[in-house]
Amino acid sequence: MAKTDYWMADGYGNKALVEGAAERDRWKPLGWAETTEPEPGDMVWMEHPETGGRQRFAAAVIEQWQGLGWHPAAPPEPVDVLHDSQLVDQAAPVASAVVPKSTDRTAASGTTPKES
Template sequence: MPTPKIKTWLVDETGDHALIEGADERDQLLARGWAEASEPTGTQFLWASHEGVEKPARFNALAFPDWAARGWTPSGPPADSDLAVTAVDAANGEPRG
């Protein structure tokens, strides 16, 4: 049975958090300026993914439990997270941007 990958919270220079699975991805983000962090709280932001949605979206930590109930899970940032931020349209839960 394979060993489960360790999950690590990281934060970028803007304060956005991401839950990273595995040492390889963690090390890549650390080399790009991310730092190890604790789970986001309050008004901090985190990246989350949803099955069927192409890119992760950015959520406020206080509001995230409502989105988690809709199937969103904390994840890594989108591949182009250094270039753009993906917002979520709170009216319908669909990513935009």
């Protein structure tokens, strides 16, 4: 049994084509919703199976890019910035303690100032 394709939109004018109800349902909690086919002004996620490239294209040029091997696809996987091992917070460098030099010459010479 063939899976059904679903057009999804993210609310920012970006559309993507996902395969199967399970994939459609996986993207819904991530802010994507079922929608209609792309219209002028929409951007469409496409991928090239030979290169693995994934890019957004204007809906008006989908046919031209399909001739070059690109096809509508799902958006790239989301990045979880709190748990991605490549985006781990780095500790801030530790600054060395700076001891200011005394500008009081009497303290440096060991003498006391004269009283007036």
